[in-house]
Amino acid sequence: MRLQQLAEISRKKLAEAGIDNSRFVVLLLAKEFLSLSGADMILKNTEEIESPLANRYLAAVERVASGEPIDYVLGFRDFLGIRLKLSHSVLIPRNETEELVEIVIASENSSRVFADIGTGSGAIACALASHIPSAIVYATDISKEALALAEENAKRNGIHNIKFIEANNIEGLDSFLEHVEVLVSNPPYIRTTDMNSLDLAVRNHEPRIALDGGEDGLDFYRKFFRHLPFGKRVYLEISQYETEGLIGLARDLRGYCYEFRKDFLGNYRFMILHPED
Ligand SMILES: C[S@@+](CC[C@H](N)C(=O)[O-])C[C@H]1O[C@@H](n2cnc3c(N)ncnc32)[C@H](O)[C@@H]1O
Structure with a gap:
């Protein structure tokens, strides 16, 4: 032809x-x-x-x-200059998450030990490890398949300063968390009841475990705040619809102050927590 x-x-x-x-x-x-x-x-x-x-x-x-997203068909997505291989075990990294990483890099380029909780394709961990070469990054996920792909992505990009750990949220990570200065996460945050109204391309092709945040969309954050040790700096991606719920959760968090920031679309998309002075 x-x-x-x-x-x-x-x-x-x-x-x-x-x-x-x-x-x-x-x-x-x-x-x-x-x-x-x-x-x-x-x-x-x-x-x-x-x-x-x-x-x-x-x-x-x-x-x-x-209706399959083109990134899965191509098999890759470029994220802050890093080419990430994709499979249906991982979420397609989004532009908003690039913004989150840009905020972290701008604020934390002299920090040394980072953790990316729920690393998926390894997007956040690889970008941090590559743009801050002196960093040590711990990348965790509850999904074995995601972790294997994230590790492959680090290797493909010649990134060697990431350690991969299978873990549920930050529970049980105490020995690592002790050394971590900066925690970054883009966790699942869609309310279960909203899963059915997601775009078909997302609903039919992206992994549910990467999206479904439970009844109020806050399951991950609730557990994360419960186990968060004192003294960390934390950068979270959030749903623009859940700021009230997050304020409610943060009320019980001792020793931290927080702020919300908007993404390029003007939606509240990031929650940043710092130890109180
Ligand atoms: C929204 S995706 C984000 C993936 C990647 N960080 C990104 O920004 O493209 C959420 C990730 O968290 C992982 N995850 C879901 N629940 C988790 C849990 N309880 N503990 C650790 N990881 C979890 C999922 O497997 C998925 O890879």
Whole structure:
């Protein structure tokens, strides 16, 4: 099949499936599955594409047309300059989480020991470890599959200053927490009752364990605050709908003061806790 024909069939299939920016998606998939740039797509459009390659490409188009997020189809996501391999065991890292890491890097670049609780693909841990090379980062997750992928992502990016630990929240991490100065987490924070109203792409393809925060969306934070030792600096991603609930939880937290910050969309997205002076 000629490249031009392949591109046209794909664009039409994606447009019919209601995929936005179908032309752009065609180019993204061509780069990954045909090793062709945007310029190649024009200059080589009369070239024949061998069947196995064309079929691999069309299979990827089919996955996007069926509603699978393009990052899973491509198999990777770039996060603050780091390419992270993805699988369905981990959440696709979001732009808001890049913002969280930027806040941490700006405020904590002379800190040494960090922990990323619920590391998923390893996005936060890898970005911190790479942008603050003198840091030691502990990366934890309750999911074995996520931890294995996070470890693979660190290796792929030549990052060696992360230690991976399987753990439930921060319970039982006392011997590590003793040395940790900065805790960062983007935990599951969607209310269970809201899980069914999530975008289908999220609901059908991203892991529930990464999203479902329990009845009020606060299960993770409740346990986290209960076990939080004195004297840490804490950077949390939060739901914009749960600030009241979080204020309620923080009331029982002795020795800390806190603030909320907005993301680039203007939603309260981050909660930052510091020891009281
Ligand atoms: C919202 S995802 C965030 C993943 C990654 N940090 C990111 O920002 O892209 C939440 C992660 O927390 C993990 N998780 C859920 N419950 C947990 C728990 N009780 N203890 C540790 N990790 C947990 C999930 O497996 C998932 O990888």
